[in-house]
Amino acid sequence: MELVEEFTCLESIQFQQKFKPFINQVTVSEVLELSGLKHASHKALKVFSSGMKQRLKLTLAIMADCPVLMLDEPCSNLDAKAIDWYHMMLATYAKNKLIIVCSNHLHYEYALCTTQINTEAFK
Numbered sequence: 001m002e003l004v005e006e007f008t009c010l011e012s013i014q015f016q017q018k019f020k021p022f023i024n025q026v027t028v029s030e031v032l033e034l035s036g037l038k039h040a041s042h043k044a045l046k047v048f049s050s051g052m053k054q055r056l057k058l059t060l061a062i063m064a065d066c067p068v069l070m071l072d073e074p075c076s077n078l079d080a081k082a083i084d085w086y087h088m089m090l091a092t093y094a095k096n097k098l099i100i101v102c103s104n105h106l107h108y109e110y111a112l113c114t115t116q117i118n119t120e121a122f123k
Contacts, residue, residue, distance in 0.1 A: 005044065008045070009037050009040050010041045012056060013028050013035075013059075014028055017031075020064040020065060023064070023065045034093075036085060037059075050077040051077045051079060054074075054076060058071075058074060062089050062090065063093060067098060068099075069100070072101075072102045073102065073103055074101060074109055075109045
């Protein structure tokens with residue numbers, strides 16, 4: 001997912017909602033709150049840290065009303081607290097989705113997955 005660097009955090013959430021409605025009719029304000037970025041709602045994304053951008057991307061992906069969630073190294077740039085937040089978001093808001101996680105063997109990225117496929121086994 002690419003983010004428009006000139007948008008604020010709030011504008012990014014509003015923009016995303018136009019393309020993919022949020023699950024359970026969650027509002028823009030609720031998505032902002034869930035992201036943990038409310039304090040930066042009016043800041044341009046270009047001044048966000050890489051961890052803040054990753055948090056926003058994960059929030060938008062998890063909250064999108066679609067049956068499949070594909071994540072590529074979802075914990076990149078996240079600290080321990082944000083990794084706990086990621087697990088909570090998946091457990092709470094993605095439990096009815098097919099979740100596909102690509103990871104470089106970082107177990108905490110795919111800890112909630114029930115099936116694992118190691119691509120090296122197919123060489």
